[in-house]
Amino acid sequence: MNKIITLNDGSKLEAGLTGNPANKVIMLPIAKKPVFGEEAETLKMWGVDPELGRHFVEGLSDIFQVLHFDYEGHLFANPQPDLLTPGHLAHDFLRIADEMQVNTFSYYGYSWLALAGLQLAIRTKRLDSLIMGGFPPYEGPYQEMLTVTAKTYEQAMQHQQTSASDDNSHYEAHRSPDEFDWDNAKISIDPNQTKQFYTMYQNLMDFDDTKVQDRLLFPKLAFAGEQDSIVYGRNFGDVTVDIIGRLEKNEGLLKQFGWDVHIMRGDNMDHTKAMQPQAVLPLIKPWLIKNLLK
Numbered sequence: 001m002n003k004i005i006t007l008n009d010g011s012k013l014e015a016g017l018t019g020n021p022a023n024k025v026i027m028l029p030i031a032k033k034p035v036f037g038e039e040a041e042t043l044k045m046w047g048v049d050p051e052l053g054r055h056f057v058e059g060l061s062d063i064f065q066v067l068h069f070d071y072e073g074h075l076f077a078n079p080q081p082d083l084l085t086p087g088h089l090a091h092d093f094l095r096i097a098d099e100m101q102v103n104t105f106s107y108y109g110y111s112w113l114a115l116a117g118l119q120l121a122i123r124t125k126r127l128d129s130l131i132m133g134g135f136p137p138y139e140g141p142y143q144e145m146l147t148v149t150a151k152t153y154e155q156a157m158q159h160q161q162t163s164a165s166d167d168n169s170h171y172e173a174h175r176s177p178d179e180f181d182w183d184n185a186k187i188s189i190d191p192n193q194t195k196q197f198y199t200m201y202q203n204l205m206d207f208d209d210t211k212v213q214d215r216l217l218f219p220k221l222a223f224a225g226e227q228d229s230i231v232y233g234r235n236f237g238d239v240t241v242d243i244i245g246r247l248e249k250n251e252g253l254l255k256q257f258g259w260d261v262h263i264m265r266g267d268n269m270d271h272t273k274a275m276q277p278q279a280v281l282p283l284i285k286p287w288l289i290k291n292l293l294k
Helices: 037-045 052-060 071-077 086-099 112-121 142-158 191-202 243-249 251-256 277-292
Strands: 002-006 012-019 025-028 065-068 105-110 127-133 220-225 229-231 240-242 259-264
Touching (some): 012 052, 012 086, 052 065, 052 277, 071 191, 105 112, 142 191, 220 277, 259 277
Parallel strands (some): 025 065, 127 220
Antiparallel strands (some): 012 065
């Protein structure tokens, strides 16, 4: 079942619900639509599965019901420069669940969509479980990401060269990652696209994730790649977003709070590689089966 849903800002998003109706629902806001041709080849060069969303949905829907949509893609097509607050995110996700007639569900998000899942979790009692990939649930790098998004927005304001529909502009066409000069990279996407994430992190400056752990009374999994530490150059504030460092530092404490913690090992297991279906599904599918099908 697919449905067009009107979100809280009035924009419209397509969501789907597929899979085994006898079992629990997994919400996947990371389910991007497949791309083909030259765009797909560029994504592959960067280590990104051009059919990531489809592979996740197919990988889970044989056992679970999967509520899937591309929230990030929606935001790039329909920027919310002043509205993308933690509460707004949570309300959007709950509206989608309501419109699809889903009462309770598990949530899987990666990177900023992982932190969005944590914000959802503290605002509702409808979660069966929470999986956060590529963003630590304890002592998250909110200040560092505010710096990066502020610099990104600043540069976008200075270099308004591409259209608001170019949601893959963070990959420079025809350039491999090894050839890309991150220290001197120029941001040329629509400033409204970048400002919305700056707004989100601004609104997280008073949030303390160490004080919400006792409210997360359901199964929880956090994971990251063993090389998930991103060093940003001068153009992005000279900060390091050390995802794996913070996850490893607090692994013992997280386990005390009931989290399962997994470090993904392997060749070049960085932020991008650790989000691909072939890496994630062998981890989260058995975990969901274990924790939901009792």
